[in-house]
Structure formats: structure tokens, C-alpha cells
Amino acid sequence: MQDRSRSDALHAAQGPALPAPRARHTGSARRVTASNLHAAARNRCDILHDAIKVATRQPMGFLDDLKKQAGSLQAQQSGGDQALLRSTQLVEAAARTVQRYFMELAAQLDVIRPAPQRSYALDKKVVLDRPPLVDFRFDARRKILREQEVIDHVVMFCKAHSGQEVRLSKDFVNEMELIEGRLEQAAIPHEREAVRNPDNGRLIEVRYEFVADVQLSTLVTCCHDRGTLHFKLRNLDGLETVECEFPAHAVTQGKLDELARWWVGEPHRFLDGAAALKRNAVR
Numbered sequence: 001m002q003d004r005s006r007s008d009a010l011h012a013a014q015g016p017a018l019p020a021p022r023a024r025h026t027g028s029a030r031r032v033t034a035s036n037l038h039a040a041a042r043n044r045c046d047i048l049h050d051a052i053k054v055a056t057r058q059p060m061g062f063l064d065d066l067k068k069q070a071g072s073l074q075a076q077q078s079g080g081d082q083a084l085l086r087s088t089q090l091v092e093a094a095a096r097t098v099q100r101y102f103m104e105l106a107a108q109l110d111v112i113r114p115a116p117q118r119s120y121a122l123d124k125k126v127v128l129d130r131p132p133l134v135d136f137r138f139d140a141r142r143k144i145l146r147e148q149e150v151i152d153h154v155v156m157f158c159k160a161h162s163g164q165e166v167r168l169s170k171d172f173v174n175e176m177e178l179i180e181g182r183l184e185q186a187a188i189p190h191e192r193e194a195v196r197n198p199d200n201g202r203l204i205e206v207r208y209e210f211v212a213d214v215q216l217s218t219l220v221t222c223c224h225d226r227g228t229l230h231f232k233l234r235n236l237d238g239l240e241t242v243e244c245e246f247p248a249h250a251v252t253q254g255k256l257d258e259l260a261r262w263w264v265g266e267p268h269r270f271l272d273g274a275a276a277l278k279r280n281a282v283r
Helices: 002-015 025-056 063-113 171-184 253-262
Strands: 118-122 125-130 133-145 148-160 165-170 188-195 203-211 214-223 226-232 240-249 274-282
Touching: 063 133, 063 148, 063 253, 063 274, 118 171, 165 171, 171 203, 188 214, 203 253, 214 253
Parallel strands: none
Antiparallel strands: 118 125, 133 148, 148 214, 165 203, 188 203, 214 226, 226 240, 240 274
């Protein structure tokens, strides 16, 4: 009993008990907690973003499919338009080269008046041997293509001049067809008179009158969409038409020099590399 009283007196003398000290948080603990909170927040944002994408995603409908097709066609058309533009530019450049060359060539040959080693047989009795080439002419025409003015064709022509006035008659149909085909190929204007029996109207013969001057020509037609130039050469080697094509980049001054050699009867290599080559000789 006395001991308990002494203990109480001692506690009273010491005063009230102090609270236990709190545990201190270190800096590393605070950083770990903040990092965890940031990561959790980011994960929640990602989950929300994915949920929004899933909620707004719709299956492709028929209209969307049409839009896709239209976009693809527009891309193809744009590429095709660029290719056509490039092709047109190449053909125009080549056509201008031909135009300048023909204009100068016609002027020079009209002075020279060459007489190449060639002959033109219009009939058994009408053969033109080495007629001089005279009256050279040049022409170029333009057209509108896709709202742009471009060269349509360029042509140079002349006459193989004999000045010979011819009168002949044919009394067989095959001979009539033969002479008329040759006159057409030579572009010779002529008069044709059918002589008939006055009693029964039966055809006796056909009489022809013409001046034996053969026309020579080179017609160059521009094929802008194909990127080529088409050449039609008439009567440069007797009564014959030659047709061919060249890509625009191949129609150079060197190629045209070969054509000029052909015109004056010299050996040439103009047809080397030609495409779609056709020859049509009149019998």
C-alpha cells in the first residue's frame, strides 16, 4: 500500500505523459508514391481513349466503299492526265521541229529543182524518166485539243514535172481501171470521155486527156495521245504510198535529214526503226 502511494507520487511529480513520436516519411517513399499515382492516371486515360475508339468505330458502309472507289479512280485519272500532258508536249516539240525543217527544205529544194533517179509509169506509152521536182509547197494546220492549240499536221509537196500533154484511149475495163488508179495515185487531174455506140449505147472506149505531172508529198500527222507522229509518203519511189509511225522523241533533225535524202533520190535510212510500216504500190 505504501509502495503504490510512492509510485503515484512519483508520476505526479514527473507531469503528464508525452505522446509517442510519429514515424517520418523519407523522400524516396514520397517519390515512389507520386510515380505510382501518375502511372495509374495514365493507364486510366489510355483505357478511356480505347473505350472511346471502340464506341465510335463503325463498320464500312456502301457509301464509304463508293468513296474509296472514287478516290482510287481520281488518283488514276490524275496520273493519266499527267501522262497525256507529257505525251502532248513531246509531240508538239517534235511537230515544231518538222514544221521548221519542212519550211526550210521546201525553200531550198524549190531553188535546186533536183531530178532524182526515178521513173513514173502512167501507161506503157507514158513513162516519165527523171522528171525534175518543182513547185515545192509547205503547209501546217492547227487544232484545239483539251482546250489547247496544238499542231494537227504538217505537209510538204511538189510536182515531178514533165509538162507532157497526153491523150490516150482504153477499150477494156481492166485497162480503164489501171490507168485511172495510176492517175489517182499520181494526183493528176484529167478529163475522161466515154465513147458509146449511138445505136445501142454500148461502151466503145474511154478517152483520157491530162498533163503528166506527178505529185509527191509527205504528210506528217500528230498523234498526241499516242505520243507518235504518223508519216504518209506519196510517190517518193515511183507510184507508191508508204506509211509509218515514229515516237515523238525519235523525230529529230537527223531523222529528217534521212527523209530529205529520200526526197532527192539519195540512199537513206529514214525507215529504220519505223513502226506500223505499210507500202501500197499501184500496179
